[in-house]
Amino acid sequence: MRTEVAIVGAGPAGLLLSHLLARAGIESVVLETRSQEYVASRIRAGILEHSSVELLTAAGLGERLRAEGHEHRGIYLQWPGERHHLDFVDLTGRSVWVYGQTEVQKDLVAARAAEVVYDVADTRLHDVGTDRPYVTYTDAGGAARRLDAAVIAGCDGSFGPSRAAVPEAARQTFERVYPHSWLGILADVAPSTDELIYARHPDGFALHSMRSPTVSRLYLQVPNGTDLADWPDARIWDELAKRLGHGRDGWTLTPGPVTDKSVLPMRSFVQTPMRYGRLFLAGDAAHIVPPTGAKGLNLAIADVARLGDALTALLRGGDPTLADRYSDDALRRVWRCTHFSWWMTTMLHASGDPFDAQLQLSQLRWVTSSAAGATGLAENYAGLPIR
Numbered sequence: 001m002r003t004e005v006a007i008v009g010a011g012p013a014g015l016l017l018s019h020l021l022a023r024a025g026i027e028s029v030v031l032e033t034r035s036q037e038y039v040a041s042r043i044r045a046g047i048l049e050h051s052s053v054e055l056l057t058a059a060g061l062g063e064r065l066r067a068e069g070h071e072h073r074g075i076y077l078q079w080p081g082e083r084h085h086l087d088f089v090d091l092t093g094r095s096v097w098v099y100g101q102t103e104v105q106k107d108l109v110a111a112r113a114a115e116v117v118y119d120v121a122d123t124r125l126h127d128v129g130t131d132r133p134y135v136t137y138t139d140a141g142g143a144a145r146r147l148d149a150a151v152i153a154g155c156d157g158s159f160g161p162s163r164a165a166v167p168e169a170a171r172q173t174f175e176r177v178y179p180h181s182w183l184g185i186l187a188d189v190a191p192s193t194d195e196l197i198y199a200r201h202p203d204g205f206a207l208h209s210m211r212s213p214t215v216s217r218l219y220l221q222v223p224n225g226t227d228l229a230d231w232p233d234a235r236i237w238d239e240l241a242k243r244l245g246h247g248r249d250g251w252t253l254t255p256g257p258v259t260d261k262s263v264l265p266m267r268s269f270v271q272t273p274m275r276y277g278r279l280f281l282a283g284d285a286a287h288i289v290p291p292t293g294a295k296g297l298n299l300a301i302a303d304v305a306r307l308g309d310a311l312t313a314l315l316r317g318g319d320p321t322l323a324d325r326y327s328d329d330a331l332r333r334v335w336r337c338t339h340f341s342w343w344m345t346t347m348l349h350a351s352g353d354p355f356d357a358q359l360q361l362s363q364l365r366w367v368t369s370s371a372a373g374a375t376g377l378a379e380n381y382a383g384l385p386i387r
């Protein structure tokens, strides 16, 4: 089989790239190791920044988002005894939207821009340093296949093979592993808040997020290696109530039936460069951020917006300028988001160190009382323009 762009991975990065390319008249084939049902039901990110909404809307993917998503003006930041609202619209003129990654994924599948081959195995990238790269894989029926392309886009997330297809001598990696994880639940209960609450508490961070007027998404900081068996639903709700300040100033947390429960380890990771020869990396394949800044999905969207432009200029206009700049341009945003996610994580998670605790409280008081501090957080959270 031959196509213009071979895309490895049908997550949001891979499917959105195929969609943007199709709109520019460029053909692609997407290879995905999981089944269509599995990919469509994974529960992940929930917040779209302003630029992501603009980009999805401009790409013809904004209809359901605007009908069923919920625009938020800002977030609450709290610590014991205090809760403050940061209004991003007042501070920066930009809002964020609650619209689950699962929904973005469904919209992309429905748009069906390119052929997606699900249930592939043994995906391998070859000759990426030449102008005749190709991918080999085994299809669902067990047959060995080969896909030739002008360009390969590695959109295969943190566990895929694309990242390692860059020769070791040509790549550099940067990593920070955090000593805590998040225990996340999805619950069939109306959110107890109108906008997200990020809570610092001496016993650990808690986040009250949501998916819809009837579905809540909540997280607790837990130690690495936490076993879900030690966390029956009642214990989770008790801990959330304590950390989120149930009963204070008349605010209550309403518990409900838990429909999903998982533990997510946290790390920051960047591999540079994001391009080697005819291989371009995008999304989690190139970088991972801890979820505290809500940046993972948004960064994936920003990468492929840039990559779509670059590949269109390269393959349609024969102009390599944007492709040559792709890695440097994308990495500027990647490092900004990596810093913001690290900063939000270190400001809000309990480390057990009393010096850290005082610095965190000082920082929280500053971002909630100074216009400069609040605007800095708002600008990063609501997101800078993509291009």
Ligand code: RFL
Binding pocket: 008, 009, 010, 011, 012, 013, 014, 031, 032, 033, 034, 039, 043, 044, 045, 046, 047, 101, 120, 122, 123, 155, 156, 157, 158, 159, 160, 161, 264, 282, 283, 284, 285, 291, 293, 294, 295, 296, 297, 300
């Ligand atoms: P994805 O979504 O991981 O998609 C990559 C796709 O590549 C496929 N793949 C392969 N395909 C073919 N051959 C192979 N050998 C392959 N190996 C892998 C995978 O099956 C998958 O379908 O990466 P993408 O598109 O770059 O999108 C990035 C976002 O998904 C990610 O940044 C966020 O979801 C991060 N993230 C979260 N971000 C938040 O802001 N808030 C969250 O609550 C949140 N929860 C999460 C998350 C990421 C998670 N992962 C990756 C473990 C929860 C989880 C569990």
Ligand code: PHB
Binding pocket: 044, 045, 046, 047, 196, 209, 210, 217, 291, 292, 293, 294, 295
């Ligand atoms: C979510 O709703 O899953 C979510 C929201 C904000 C974050 C992380 C996760 O910072």
